[in-house]
Amino acid sequence: MRRALLLVVPIVTIMNMPALAQVPSTTTATTTQATKPTYRAADAPSSTPVVYLGNMKPVMDHASYFHGILDEFEGRYAPGGSDFRWDGEAWYGTDYNRVWLKTEGTLEHGRLHDGDHELLYSRAVSPYFNVQGGVRADIDDGPTRTWGALGVQGLALYEFEFQATAYVSDRGRFATRIEGSYDFLLTNRLILQPQAEFNLYTKSDPARQVGAGLSDVDAGLRLRYEIWRKFAPYVAVSYAGYLTQARRIVHDQHGETGALRFTFGIRSWF
Amino acid sequence: MFNASRTRDGLTRRRFVTGLGAGGLLAAMPLPASASPVTSGMVPAASSATWNLRVGRQRIELDRKVLHAPCIGGNVPGPILRWREGDTVTLNVTNTLRDEDTSIHWHGIRLPANMDGVPGLSFTGIPPGETFTYRFPVQQGGTYWYHSHSGMQEAQGLYGAIVIDPRSPDPHACARDYVIVLSEWTDVSPMDMISNLKMQDDYYVFRQRTLASLPREARAAGSIGAALKDRLQWSRMRMAATDISDVTGIIYTYLLNGHAPDMNWSGLFRPGERVRLRFVNAASMTFFDIRIPGLEMLVVQADGNDVEPVPVDEFRIGVAETYDVIVQPRDSQAYTIFAQSEDRTGYARGTLAPQPGMAGPVPPMDPRPVRTMIDMGMGDMKPGEDMKGMDMPGMTKKDDRTGGMHMPDMDHGDMGQMDMDHMDHAMPATPVMEVDDPGPPPINVENQNVAKMPVDRLGSPGDGLEHNGRRVLDYRQLRATRPGTDPRPPSREIILHLTGNMERYIWGFNGRKFSESGPIRLKLGERVRFTLINDTMMEHPIHLHGMWSELENGQGDHRPYKHTIISQPGSRLSYLVTVDAPGMWAYHCHLMLHMELGMFRTVIVA
Numbered sequence: 001m002r003r004a005l006l007l008v009v010p011i012v013t014i015m016n017m018p019a020l021a022q023v024p025s026t027t028t029a030t031t032t033q034a035t036k037p038t039y040r041a042a043d044a045p046s047s048t049p050v051v052y053l054g055n056m057k058p059v060m061d062h063a064s065y066f067h068g069i070l071d072e073f074e075g076r077y078a079p080g081g082s083d084f085r086w087d088g089e090a091w092y093g094t095d096y097n098r099v100w101l102k103t104e105g106t107l108e109h110g111r112l113h114d115g116d117h118e119l120l121y122s123r124a125v126s127p128y129f130n131v132q133g134g135v136r137a138d139i140d141d142g143p144t145r146t147w148g149a150l151g152v153q154g155l156a157l158y159e160f161e162f163q164a165t166a167y168v169s170d171r172g173r174f175a176t177r178i179e180g181s182y183d184f185l186l187t188n189r190l191i192l193q194p195q196a197e198f199n200l201y202t203k204s205d206p207a208r209q210v211g212a213g214l215s216d217v218d219a220g221l222r223l224r225y226e227i228w229r230k231f232a233p234y235v236a237v238s239y240a241g242y243l244t245q246a247r248r249i250v251h252d253q254h255g256e257t258g259a260l261r262f263t264f265g266i267r268s269w270f
Numbered sequence: 271m272f273n274a275s276r277t278r279d280g281l282t283r284r285r286f287v288t289g290l291g292a293g294g295l296l297a298a299m300p301l302p303a304s305a306s307p308v309t310s311g312m313v314p315a316a317s318s319a320t321w322n323l324r325v326g327r328q329r330i331e332l333d334r335k336v337l338h339a340p341c342i343g344g345n346v347p348g349p350i351l352r353w354r355e356g357d358t359v360t361l362n363v364t365n366t367l368r369d370e371d372t373s374i375h376w377h378g379i380r381l382p383a384n385m386d387g388v389p390g391l392s393f394t395g396i397p398p399g400e401t402f403t404y405r406f407p408v409q410q411g412g413t414y415w416y417h418s419h420s421g422m423q424e425a426q427g428l429y430g431a432i433v434i435d436p437r438s439p440d441p442h443a444c445a446r447d448y449v450i451v452l453s454e455w456t457d458v459s460p461m462d463m464i465s466n467l468k469m470q471d472d473y474y475v476f477r478q479r480t481l482a483s484l485p486r487e488a489r490a491a492g493s494i495g496a497a498l499k500d501r502l503q504w505s506r507m508r509m510a511a512t513d514i515s516d517v518t519g520i521i522y523t524y525l526l527n528g529h530a531p532d533m534n535w536s537g538l539f540r541p542g543e544r545v546r547l548r549f550v551n552a553a554s555m556t557f558f559d560i561r562i563p564g565l566e567m568l569v570v571q572a573d574g575n576d577v578e579p580v581p582v583d584e585f586r587i588g589v590a591e592t593y594d595v596i597v598q599p600r601d602s603q604a605y606t607i608f609a610q611s612e613d614r615t616g617y618a619r620g621t622l623a624p625q626p627g628m629a630g631p632v633p634p635m636d637p638r639p640v641r642t643m644i645d646m647g648m649g650d651m652k653p654g655e656d657m658k659g660m661d662m663p664g665m666t667k668k669d670d671r672t673g674g675m676h677m678p679d680m681d682h683g684d685m686g687q688m689d690m691d692h693m694d695h696a697m698p699a700t701p702v703m704e705v706d707d708p709g710p711p712p713i714n715v716e717n718q719n720v721a722k723m724p725v726d727r728l729g730s731p732g733d734g735l736e737h738n739g740r741r742v743l744d745y746r747q748l749r750a751t752r753p754g755t756d757p758r759p760p761s762r763e764i765i766l767h768l769t770g771n772m773e774r775y776i777w778g779f780n781g782r783k784f785s786e787s788g789p790i791r792l793k794l795g796e797r798v799r800f801t802l803i804n805d806t807m808m809e810h811p812i813h814l815h816g817m818w819s820e821l822e823n824g825q826g827d828h829r830p831y832k833h834t835i836i837s838q839p840g841s842r843l844s845y846l847v848t849v850d851a852p853g854m855w856a857y858h859c860h861l862m863l864h865m866e867l868g869m870f871r872t873v874i875v876a
Binding site: 042049095096155158269 | 482
């Protein structure tokens with residue numbers, strides 16, 4: 001479904017690149033009348049850098065940081081079958097340039113599926129958004145697929161966490177993933193988070209339970225308690241299911257086409 | 271009057287005891303880790319021109335938080351240095367730290383650039399095992415302070431007060447003289463704080479608007495609808511009205527002269543005596559709102575310079591500022607010095623009492639401030655209003671504290687065509703030869719907001735202090751006792767925007783952090799007006815090293831001379847600088863994490 005891809009392209013462009021032009025234009029006017037401002041920007045970047053004594057920079061505002069978060073690390077229980085799922089990401093880098101690792105997967109009846117691992121370069125482009133590009137590998141107990149990835153990630157209006165990524169596979173197929181979540185603060189530590197992830201593909205791939213069009217959804221409503229910021233157990237209801245053509249594919253394979261499950265897990269980060 | 275110290279919380283207090291010798295005034299009290307608790311806050315009996323200061327690490331436990339704090343002589347705060355105006359002081363600073371450089375910056379002191387103590391700008395720091403000798407003539411009197419400018423040592427305890435005897439006789443002779451150093455204490459390393467804030471900007475804020483707080487907000491706003499609308503407005507901007515302090519009482523214990531609140535630092539007085547209290551905010555991230563219930567405070571000095579006395583009930587002290595106040599307790603009772611953090615997540619506390627071991631009642635903390643559209647630089651607009659709806663030229667709407675909106679100079683954007691003559695000017699509109707205006711900062715990775723209508727907030731005591739029923743000091747009340755020494759009008763104006771992106775936790779000027787900018791170059795001998803427009807929604811205490819900042823607060827040639835000026839969110843202010851000190855100087859926000867993450871510039875005077 002090309003329509004899915006088309007949806008993403010404008011998003012990528014909307015998230016714009018004003019940051020690339022950080023330096024306001026400066027002029028070098030030297031004399032002016034009393035009232036006319038000169039726009040020489042006293043602190044503009046200079047071609048003659050300052051020589052610091054002992055080469056010591058007075059502050060370190062250009063450091064690299066390393067963090068990882070497991071948003072989902074949970075058991076999901078339902079009469080039809082229980083499974084275990086994780087979804088996390090880690091990044092290393094500076095304010096502008098970072099390397100991201102994203103990984104998710106579901107373990108069900110001893111089989112790993114929906115295994116999706118991405119290695120991305122991330123560039124900050126606006127106050128709240130990053131453009132990310134790299135590779136995705138679907139590695140689990142099904143056949144392996146590899147994709148090129150390009151997307152945006154950030155904080156949308158109303159503090160809505162948002163990711164949209166377009167993928168092109170080594171076999172010339174296209175796919176899109178859209179993810180979002182929102183934190184409702186019930187108290188300062190008790191937080192209700194609706195979250196959803198949708199996958200869309202241009203072509204079906206029955207070996208991976210993928211159908212053309214809107215293929216699958218994984219959503220949850222999680223209620224977590226932040227014992228401390230980096231450690232929050234949660235209870236949730238989650239739904240994982242296949243849609244449209246994928247649903248028929250899975251049905252024909254006698255798989256479970258979708259289930260609402262009682263879930264609990266731990267959200268943690270470092 | 272009641273004596274609580276021996277009985278109440280006896281066990282919990284004991285955990286502060288670190289095993290050092292007791293004695294003197296505070297024998298019954300748990301001791302801070304300092305070796306000389308008795309003299310904590312006491313100005314040395316006489317000034318000295320030579321000081322030997324040893325920087326090392328000392329294991330100190332306060333409020334169950336253990337830190338191997340970098341400090342001088344094993345004490346937090348370090349010793350109070352008493353100098354005399356006119357002397358040349360010699361300060362031998364020995365670094366006994368194992369594997370890190372150190373430095374001491376003499377905050378607010380006018381001295382040669384190579385004595386200023388900023389590694390990279392003044393000198394190359396003091397390596398382990400070495401001694402650096404600072405020597406400079408003291409040309410000023412008043413209350414100042416010193417702190418490390420290396421790494422994060424200042425945030426962990428390397429700071430102390432300076433008291434300089436003025437050459438002219440002190441017009442405010444007092445029977446008692448105490449230094450009150452306010453600071454924070456935590457066992458979380460500042461590098462961890464920065465890293466946490468880079469991942470989650472509200473990491474330390476547990477006072478946000480929630481479902482649980484909605485009924486209270488609805489009552490305040492008049493209806494649930496109004497409260498929700500205000501919330502939506504903030505969340506649409508991806509900012510938080512509850513963003514007051516980046517680092518809070520969740521990890522900080524607030525200290526008064528190195529004493530946690532339970533330890534109750536005490537200063538003695540005899541009823542009827544005049545007591546001078548020299549407040550120094552040596553915190554790295556916290557503004558304090560100070561009052562002494564039952565006592566009027568007479569503000570007589572700001573940043574070391576005498577001002578016409580202002581009687582107040584309360585005042586806010588920004589990070590790195592100093593204020594001297596005089597109180598005259600007449601009753602034989604204990605008075606509580608109450609310094610609550612601006613975000614109301616904790617307080618530092620001490621006691622003035624006629625006898626040791628007394629404690630006065632500790633008042634409850636005030637409600638925490640909530641940011642408004644003024645803090646966003648939207649002037650007096652209500653959420654959702656736009657500028658077209660405002661009746662600008664008439665400007666009859668009055669805020670009783672700020673005296674209406676003061677917009678001394680508007681030169682950008684859609685404000686430009688307005689009739690300036692109708693505006694209420696707060697500052698003398700001295701013509702300047704050259705205006706250096708970067709224009710509104712770009713919205714980019716490093717800047718999330720532009721103050722479209724920055725207002726003059728010098729008449730406001732600050733967020734959370736307006737209309738609280740007390741007389742609270744504001745900047746407009748500060749009037750120097752002598753006219754300024756340089757009557758020249760400025761020949762140049764430098765406009766700087768204070769910018770930042772809270773979400774990414776990046777700070778800077780003009781939308782750029784330090785590492786992406788050039789220096790600010792000043793010509794020796796020139797007179798410059800700095801205009802600060804605060805596009806962020808936080809206060810920033812801006813500190814220029816080496817030269818005075820003369821705040822243009824409507825007091826004409828009796829402008830107060832300051833070394834650190836609070837720029838309130840959404841505000842515009844200006845100050846004059848006589849560029850009389852050659853060399854490389856630091857210019858920065860004194861909130862340590864803001865400075866470290868980019869709100870810093872090098873100033874080169876040549």
